[in-house]
Amino acid sequence: MARPRHLSRAPIVEAVVDVRAKTRAGFKPDTLLEVHGQLLPAYQHKEEMNHLEFGFFQAAGKPPEQHVKDLGNLGYRFITSDRLQIVQFRTDGFSFSRLAPYTRWEELFEEASRLWAIYEKAAPLEEATRLAVRYINRLPLPANKVQDFSPFLTAPPPVPKELNVLLRHFLTRVTVREPASPIDAHIVQAIQPAPSEEVISVILDIDVFETGAFAPSGEVILPRFAALREVKNRLFFASLTEQAVALFE
Numbered sequence: 001m002a003r004p005r006h007l008s009r010a011p012i013v014e015a016v017v018d019v020r021a022k023t024r025a026g027f028k029p030d031t032l033l034e035v036h037g038q039l040l041p042a043y044q045h046k047e048e049m050n051h052l053e054f055g056f057f058q059a060a061g062k063p064p065e066q067h068v069k070d071l072g073n074l075g076y077r078f079i080t081s082d083r084l085q086i087v088q089f090r091t092d093g094f095s096f097s098r099l100a101p102y103t104r105w106e107e108l109f110e111e112a113s114r115l116w117a118i119y120e121k122a123a124p125l126e127e128a129t130r131l132a133v134r135y136i137n138r139l140p141l142p143a144n145k146v147q148d149f150s151p152f153l154t155a156p157p158p159v160p161k162e163l164n165v166l167l168r169h170f171l172t173r174v175t176v177r178e179p180a181s182p183i184d185a186h187i188v189q190a191i192q193p194a195p196s197e198e199v200i201s202v203i204l205d206i207d208v209f210e211t212g213a214f215a216p217s218g219e220v221i222l223p224r225f226a227a228l229r230e231v232k233n234r235l236f237f238a239s240l241t242e243q244a245v246a247l248f249e
Contacts, residue, residue: 001154002245004237009248011137011204012102017112017225018209020093020130021216023123029073032089035122036078039087039115043078049090050074087115093130094119105229113222125216132209133228135236138192139202139244146200152244153189153202176235183210183231187239204239208232 036046050073075090088095096112141152148167149156157170171190177183188205195201208228214221237245 002237002240002242004233005245005249007245007248010102011139011248012135013100013138014134014136015098015102015105015108016095016132016134016136017109018093018095018130018132018134019116019128019221020132021123021128022126023091024126027091027124029075029091032076032091032119032122035089035118036076038118039078042080043085043087044081045079045083047077047079048073049077049088085111089119089122091123093128109225109229113218116218116222120216120218128214128216128221130209130211131214131221131224131228132207133225133232134205134207135232137204137206137236139204139240139247140194140199141202141244141247143194143198143200149202150241152241154239154241155189157189178231181231182212183208183228185209185231185235187235189239204236206232206235206239208235 033046036043074092075088077086077088079086084099084101086095086097086099094116096108096115098108098111102108139152141149145151148159155172157167157172159165159167169191171188173186173188175184175186177185186205186207186209188203188207190203190205192201192203208231210224210228214224
C-alpha cells in the first residue's frame with residue numbers, strides 16, 4: 001500500500017459525480033432541455049440521450065438475432081466547448097464528469113453542486129437511490145519493468161509460478177465494503193492497449209457508491225459525497241505500491 005498524498009500528475013482520465021434518482025411518473029424529459037440557457041456560455045453543446053434496450057433471440061435451428069428497442073428520450077447531455085466537462089440531466093438521475101487533465105476535487109465538486117441545483121429545480125424528483133463517486137485511472141507502466149505486476153499493484157492478477165509465461169492481458173473486478181459501513185465499491189483492474197510497446201497501460205477503475213432512499217435535496221445528499229471520496233482515496237492508494245505512485249508525483 002502506498003502512502004496517501006497529493007499527486008501533481010494524477011493518472012485520472014475521468015472523474016464522475018453521479019446521482020441516480022426517481023422522477024414522478026409522466027415527467028417529460030424535454031423539460032430538461034429548457035434549462036440549457038442556464039448552463040451557457042460554458043456548456044455550449046447539447047445531445048439528446050435515448051434509452052435503448054438490447055436483447056437476443058434465437059429460434060430453433062436459426063442463428064441468434066439481435067433485438068434493439070428504442071424506449072425514447074432519456075434526457076440530455078451538455079458539454080463544454082473544450083469537451084472536458086460533461087453533465088447529464090436524465091429522467092433517472094444526474095451525472096457530472098471531468099475528463100483529463102484533472103484539477104482538484106474541490107473544483108470538481110463545486111461545479112457538480114452548482115449543476116445539481118439546476119437539475120434539482122428542473123426535475124420533479126421523488127427520491128435519490130444511489131450516490132456515487134467514480135474515478136477512472138490510466139497507469140502507463142514501463143514495459144521493461146513489468147513481469148507479474150507485483151511491483152506496481154498490491155493485488156496483481158495471479159499466474160501459476162510453474163508456468164514460464166508473460167502476462168499479456170487481464171481483467172479483474174471485485175466489490176468490497178468496509179465493516180459497519182453503508183458504502184460499497186467496485187474495483188476494476190485491466191490492461192488497455194498502449195500507444196507504444198514501451199508502455200503497458202493498466203486501468204484502475206474505482207466506483208464508490210451508497211444505495212438507499214434519500215431525500216432528493218442538495219442539503220441531504222451533497223454532504224454524503226465527502227465520505228464517498230474518502231473511501232475512493234483509500235482504495236486508490238491501497239491498490240498501488242510506492243513504486244507505482246512515485247510515477248505520478
